[in-house]
Amino acid sequence: MRALLIQLVLVFGLLTFTQSTYAQCPRWKKDHHFWELRTAVGLTPTFIKDHSQTSIPPVSLEIRYRPTPTFSIGLLAGTSASTVVQEHFSGSAQEFENEFRMLALRAGVHTRRWEKWETYGGIVLAYQNNKVSSTLTDSKGSDEQLIHYTPRKSGFFYSAFLGTAYKPIPQLKLFGELSYGLSIATVGVGFSL
Numbered sequence: 001m002r003a004l005l006i007q008l009v010l011v012f013g014l015l016t017f018t019q020s021t022y023a024q025c026p027r028w029k030k031d032h033h034f035w036e037l038r039t040a041v042g043l044t045p046t047f048i049k050d051h052s053q054t055s056i057p058p059v060s061l062e063i064r065y066r067p068t069p070t071f072s073i074g075l076l077a078g079t080s081a082s083t084v085v086q087e088h089f090s091g092s093a094q095e096f097e098n099e100f101r102m103l104a105l106r107a108g109v110h111t112r113r114w115e116k117w118e119t120y121g122g123i124v125l126a127y128q129n130n131k132v133s134s135t136l137t138d139s140k141g142s143d144e145q146l147i148h149y150t151p152r153k154s155g156f157f158y159s160a161f162l163g164t165a166y167k168p169i170p171q172l173k174l175f176g177e178l179s180y181g182l183s184i185a186t187v188g189v190g191f192s193l
Helices: 002-022 026-031 046-050
Strands: 035-045 053-068 071-087 093-110 117-137 154-169 172-179 183-192
Touching (some): 035 172, 046 071, 046 093, 053 093, 053 183
Antiparallel strands (some): 035 053, 053 071, 071 093, 117 154, 172 183
16 A cells, blocks of 8 residues: 555656646647547456456546646546356356456556657556356256355455557547556547547
8 A cells, every 4th residue: 555655646746747847838738638538448358367258348438637748647437247167076067257347547657759659657546346146057956056256346456557559640549558457458549629
């Protein structure tokens, strides 16, 4: 928790520093779009190590505010659903379905090196909610649950993300990200408002 607090203080300090740097630039104010609406789909769910089958792919919607060219803060909401079948050595099998929801606050730092390309990275503070349900599929007809699990239903976590974006036109952005949370690899599109 202490590391998270230190990271948030550093991001706040970076925001304060860059805001005063770009406050005097009229060209940046004229060309800059402060708000961005982004939608994305995950290519690989976070639960890929469990060999799960995706019922609903990881999808997300984010609203992002960018007060300076190098800093952004966003609010992201996303959901996914997946199923997995676990087999017991006795021949019984149990199917689990996981409905995963996430609400996250994301702070990012962006490069301004190229005109149409940018790379960015940042930290995520998120709240997750898991709803895990199971059905027993037993070839012997027994109602005894042989596979025991204790799912983590909800809680806070923090993570990081790294991405790149391409702007074919000034108000449209195509992006790809690597992160932990809703999906490991994500692609999407953003619209500047």
